[in-house]
Amino acid sequence: xxxxxxxxxxxxxxxxxxxxxxxxxxxxxxxxxxxxxxxxxxxxxxxxxxxxxxxxxxxxxxxxxxxxxxxxxxxxxxxxxxxxxxxxxxxxxxxxxxxxxxxxxxxxxxxxxxxxxxxxxxxxxxxxxxxxxxxxxxxxxxxxxxxxxxxxxxxxxxxxxxxxxxxxxxxxxxxxxxxxxxxxxxxxxxxxxxxxxxxxxxxxxxxxxxxxxxxxxxxxxxxxxxxxxxxxxxxxxxxxxxxxxxxxxxxxxxxxxxxxxxxxxxxxxxxxxxxxxxxxxxxxxxxxxxxxxxxxxxxxxxxxxxxxxxxxxxxxxxxxxxxxxxxxxxxxxxxxxxx
Numbered sequence: 001x002x003x004x005x006x007x008x009x010x011x012x013x014x015x016x017x018x019x020x021x022x023x024x025x026x027x028x029x030x031x032x033x034x035x036x037x038x039x040x041x042x043x044x045x046x047x048x049x050x051x052x053x054x055x056x057x058x059x060x061x062x063x064x065x066x067x068x069x070x071x072x073x074x075x076x077x078x079x080x081x082x083x084x085x086x087x088x089x090x091x092x093x094x095x096x097x098x099x100x101x102x103x104x105x106x107x108x109x110x111x112x113x114x115x116x117x118x119x120x121x122x123x124x125x126x127x128x129x130x131x132x133x134x135x136x137x138x139x140x141x142x143x144x145x146x147x148x149x150x151x152x153x154x155x156x157x158x159x160x161x162x163x164x165x166x167x168x169x170x171x172x173x174x175x176x177x178x179x180x181x182x183x184x185x186x187x188x189x190x191x192x193x194x195x196x197x198x199x200x201x202x203x204x205x206x207x208x209x210x211x212x213x214x215x216x217x218x219x220x221x222x223x224x225x226x227x228x229x230x231x232x233x234x235x236x237x238x239x240x241x242x243x244x245x246x247x248x249x250x251x252x253x254x255x256x257x258x259x260x261x262x263x264x265x266x267x268x269x270x271x272x273x274x275x276x277x278x279x280x281x282x283x284x285x286x287x288x289x290x291x292x293x294x295x296x297x298x299x300x301x302x303x304x305x306x307x308x309x310x311x312x313x314x315x316x317x318x319x320x321x322x323x324x325x326x327x328x329x330x331x332x333x334x335x336x337x338x339x
Contacts, residue, residue, distance in 0.1 A: 070114055070143065075280040076271075077116045080184065084212050085267035085327035089124055095208050095331050096125065096179060104128030104156075105179040110167050110198075111135055111186045115144030117212070118160070121182060122149040128156045134163050170197055172204030180208055187214040187249035187328070188239060195249065199256035199330070206335030209257070209328075213269055215239065216324035217247025219288070223313075227306045234292035234299060241295075250326045257330040269327040275317035282314050284323070 096105060104127055109117050112133040122129055129152055133144045141162040148160040167183075167190065175181065181202050187195065202209045217236045221228050239246025254264050273281045289307045293300050313319040 070140070072283065073114050073116065075283060077114075077119075079271045079273060079277055079280060080116060080213055081120045083269040083271050083325060084120060084184075085269045086124075087267050088210065088265060088327055088329040091265065091331070092180070092208060092210060092329060093125065099179055099207075099334060104130065106130050106132065106177055107180045107182060108132045108134060108175060108178050110170070110181060110183040112144050113140050113184070115148055115160075117182050117184045118144070118148055118158075121210070122158050123151070123153055125152055126154040126156065127152060129158045131158065131160045132163060133160055134165050134167070136164060136166055138164055167194060167198060170201040172201050175201050175205035175207060178205050178207040180210065182210045183212070185213045185215075185325075187211055187253050188246050189244055190249060191243045192245060192252055195245065195253050196256050199253065199260055199262070202330065203257065203260035203262055203332040204335075206332055208332055209262075209330040211253065211330070212327040213325045214250045214253075214328065215247050216250070216268075216326050218324040220322040220324075221310070222320040223318075225306060225309070227302060230299065231289060231292045231303065231306065234296045235288055238291040238295035250328055253328055253330075257328075257332070260332070262330040262332040265329045265331075267327045267329075269325045271321070271323040271325065273321040273323070278314050278317065281319065281321055282311055284321070285310050285314065 105125065107118075107121075107129060109115070109131055112118070112135050115133060118131050118133070122131065131148065133141060133148075135141050135144070141164060145160050145162050149158050152158055167186070181198075190198070198209075217232075217239075219228070219232050236247050240248070245252055250266065254266065257264050271277075273284070285307060289303050289310075293303050310319060
């Protein structure tokens with residue numbers, strides 16, 4: 001959730017020094033590596049209900065926040081950017097242009113990871129922007145700041161600051177003065193209570209929210225296999241462990257924002273993975289199948305055959321995958337009741 005740090009590519013240094021990531025294998029593994037061992041942390045199944053797989057820093061203490069592997073986020077950044085719903089940008093621009101008393105945009109990016117949302121969105125918006133990057137992981141916050149964009153669509157300056165925190169503790173006061181709240185691949189790892197907290201904070205502060213790439217619970221693989229649907233159902237059940245909403249998150253978020261007076265727009269934002277994305281597809285497959293087996297251990301034997309065949313097709317450039325997501329734009333009433 002990288003190699004040379006450049007503004008253009010958003011890549012992160014592979015040698016972060018004393019806070020180096022332990023035991024991460026980037027890219028597609030060789031045939032000799034086992035499928036279980038080659039899952040990039042953050043791409044595979046969790047070990048405890050309500051938690052996602054993580055990678056810990058060598059100097060991390062037992063109470064440190066979980067770390068997601070930068071390698072996984074790097075693999076998905078390109079397909080994420082291609083998938084996000086550009087059709088939601090125009091209504092967002094119109095709302096931002098009509099916000100009262102704004103000399104520039106203040107944008108809060110929740111669960112920012114390595115900052116891919118900022119690299120995608122900042123160059124699509126006009127005017128000076130100040131991005132406030134929120135994440136529980138100081139390691140990722142550092143890289144998000146280093147690889148942040150420097151200019152807006154019209155050449156205006158973009159600045160950043162970082163804040164370590166948890167979306168579950170967000171309040172309207174924390175968003176005072178905010179022009180926009182963004183997040184990517186976040187809603188489906190939240191509980192109903194956390195989504196309601198998010199909706200309350202955004203609508204209370206009167207700022208719109210652009211929440212992208214929430215899993216929709218639907219996957220299409222070509223060529224098809226009889227086990228596709230069973231694996232998908234087991235994976236979706238796994239996503240709902242520990243009270244997380246998984247594929248139900250967008251529906252819950254729609255209701256939460258609408259009940260608080262926001263106008264909500266939805267747009268599909270599917271990953272479309274082919275031979276050019278084989279490294280991401282291979283990691284996604286391992287995580288997808290691994291989570292399904294963790295949810296339904298009786299699938300282990302057929303799933304091993306299934307995964308082996310799918311990875312072989314992926315290596316041969318014969319596999320295409322569509323992973324459905326949904327983007328949500330919630331246009332809250334500006335603070336003070338203006339329409």
